[in-house]
Amino acid sequence: LSESAVSVEPVEILPGLFLGNASHSEDLKSLKKYNIKYILNVTPDLPNVFERDGQIRYLQIPITDHWSQAGDLANHFPDAIKFIDEARSNGCGVLVHCLAGVSRSVTVTLAYLMFARTLSLNDAFLLVRSRKPDVSPNFHFMQQLHSFEQQLNIDPTQSASAKQALYSASSSSAASSCSSSSVG
Template sequence: MSVSEVTPTLFLSGADAPLNQPLLCRKRITLIVNATVTHPCPAYPGVECVRVPVSDLPTARLADHFDRVAERIHGNRSGGTLVHCVAGMSRSPALVMAYLMRYRGVTLRRAHAWVRESRPYVRLNAGFWEQLLQYERRLYGRNTVKVQAPRDEGSRPPPPPSTPRLTRAQPESPLVTRRVPFLLPKPQRRTDTKKSTHGGARNPSLRF
């Protein structure tokens, strides 16, 4: 179970955290934003639940709920707010980022960094990113981030920039591919006819 603290009164999680009533009591949660279609809203005394019935699909209109959810989070003065979806990676972080832009006065770039500081594995789908870009333009008249469309919609996404390319086999350098002569040891001055005739055949596997 993972609950991430965005602010002292705002938390992100997956669908398991709202079912843990002792955890909600410790965090003083009085508002739950349930950004799922099928997961239930638990009924706890003194806890309000707001449903955002949106699927985690690029075509889903999560932006239709940005203002409503942001207003409810901002208006919750009686305790903390928990925003959750199924895994806490796409829908709920997008809703929190919209709130941060509207009521904390930050750009989309800063809102994304803020959320990732508390929950590093968030991963919004492309449709939610586009809706957040439109929301930022509406609030500030400009965009601070740019989302690059994938080259092929049917292909798997490329590895993150932090993944080094050196994990693949590299072509051999010229110093490795050129033939290097085998250097024999210097002949000894003394002549010992009893010396083994196999002395020059040491390490026969070391051939270039």
């Protein structure tokens, strides 16, 4: 991956839902710019840098990007979806990140899109890739997402209308109602 292909700032997938990497989670300027008050850290060892000051709410999913933990990541989908929904319903930005922003965080973001927007895995993947080309969840995470798609009873051939609605969604960050008091 070339240096120029790495995004300097997190990428907005849906209004208020950002996908990024470790450096994005430590960039206070970008976090403030996008009103990100929630951070979903999908790593076992990266620190929650701003947790102590209470301005940002964290959820950490301690999973490595290794096939042996693929099933463990799927077990965290419900908590991750709830966390992302909470942030967005409060009008706050939420950053989903892992180390590189390519596999674990993408997997969680795909699960959220499948659940919240009733998108097939393929449609969710195409949406994320259209906004962030360097996505590559590992094979075992993709298997978990296929299983999740089946659990959600999503027919991969019937989600075109949902996809159209999602693509036409505004990408403006209308998160001005989010305040630090709502994340306490």
